[in-house]
Amino acid sequence: MEREHEEQSLTTSPSSYQVFLKIMSKRRTWVFLFVFVYAVLLDSSWSFLKSTLSWYQNQAQEPTGWAAVYASVLLGGVFGLLSMAAALAVAVPATLVTWITVVVLLAFFGKPKRALVAEGKKITREIAGSVFKTLLKEGNFVAAVCAVLGYFALVRNNNGEGLN
16 A cells, blocks of 8 residues: 555656756756856856955065066956856857758758768767867957956056056
């Protein structure tokens, strides 16, 4: 009797795995995760920015200009990496949609399965390579712009005009 009750409860109540799949299949869950991760990234980058600026203030007491160069290159590199991560979060779904579209179109045009697999591997390599090159270009551009702007802001701050 008790065993039948357990079997009935197992079939009527969803397992934790099914509940997890149902939650993760919702678009708002992914939106929440995306916003949460970027909020954590922005908070940590803001903390990093404040700690770098306080380090620079301590180093700026000496008359050398290398502290501004070090701080601006460090800030540029970090914000370049963050921009690459943001671009990657947008590029991955778009890349997957493109890849699926191309493979499905090849299948509709009568490619044999073996040729479809070979074409799919080649397409995957080409798409991943182009996305990686684009991410590097954009990340390097953002890093350079942030480093130059950071340098001028730090030098201006050191001359007494301030960042405020």
